[in-house]
Amino acid sequence: MFNNLKSEKQERIINAAIKEFVQSGFEKASTNEIVKEANISKGSLFNYFNSKKDLYVYLIEYSIQVIEKLYEQIDLSETDLFKRIENIGLQKLHIHKKFPHVFDFLASSTQEESAEVKKIIKHKVDPIYDQGKKIIYKHIDYSKFREEIDIEKAIEILNWTMFGFGKKALHQIDTFEDIGEFGNQYLKEWEGYTKILKYSFYK
Numbered sequence: 720m721f722n723n724l725k726s727e728k729q730e731r732i733i734n735a736a737i738k739e740f741v742q743s744g745f746e747k748a749s750t751n752e753i754v755k756e757a758n759i760s761k762g763s764l765f766n767y768f769n770s771k772k773d774l775y776v777y778l779i780e781y782s783i784q785v786i787e788k789l790y791e792q793i794d795l796s797e798t799d800l801f802k803r804i805e806n807i808g809l810q811k812l813h814i815h816k817k818f819p820h821v822f823d824f825l826a827s828s829t830q831e832e833s834a835e836v837k838k839i840i841k842h843k844v845d846p847i848y849d850q851g852k853k854i855i856y857k858h859i860d861y862s863k864f865r866e867e868i869d870i871e872k873a874i875e876i877l878n879w880t881m882f883g884f885g886k887k888a889l890h891q892i893d894t895f896e897d898i899g900e901f902g903n904q905y906l907k908e909w910e911g912y913t914k915i916l917k918y919s920f921y922k
Contacts, residue, residue: 721767721777730817732757732764737778737820745775745833775836779828782821783847785814790854798860800874801913804881807855808888808909809902815889863921873920880912 721729735756739748750771754761768774789810797803814821825847828840856874864870888905 724767728759732759732767733778733781734818734820736774737782737818737824740775740778741820741823741827744827745771745831745836748775750774772835776839778824779836779839779843782818782825783843785818785821786825786847786851789814790851793854795854795858798858799863800856800859800861800877801917803855803859804877805906805909805913808881808885809905811885812888812902812905819889865920865922868920877916880916884909884912 721732724732732753736753738756739753743749743752748771750761750764753774754764757764764774768777789807792806792810793803794806797806811822825844828836828844829848831837831840861870864873891901
């Protein structure tokens, strides 16, 4: 039933529901807020999903599909760690433009304490993060790093930098109509950070 809706309406409901679950958590999330934000009736929502739990599980599975598509787009022939992470960052921006809260939703789900959904999250979400770590660092050429550098710590620093830079970019992205134009600015700025980090880590 839900999958038969026009994609624009589906996205509106998905985004409204994800936003509410991120802000309030599963237990406190209000279906009244979701229908108000999505501009649909409560009857319609429960016509598409039998319960709040059904909706939540659908969103988990939907978000996982979004992340899996992101993993599929990663160019594994690119062996430079900085280029690999840059590529992932750009993919994330494109996803964010369509589903602004999807990454926050999956991250917040791992902190969810509700017994009603905790097992489902552990079963579905944890493996996707483990899979992601393996894919992101697959075939990376670590010989570029200087011998005295602790690679694990270097990767942590790189991830912290990317996380902070990504957050900053997400605050700016909504001011741009053209994602391509924003992507060019994003790459130019990211280059400035990678130059410093490469100087610190690479031979």
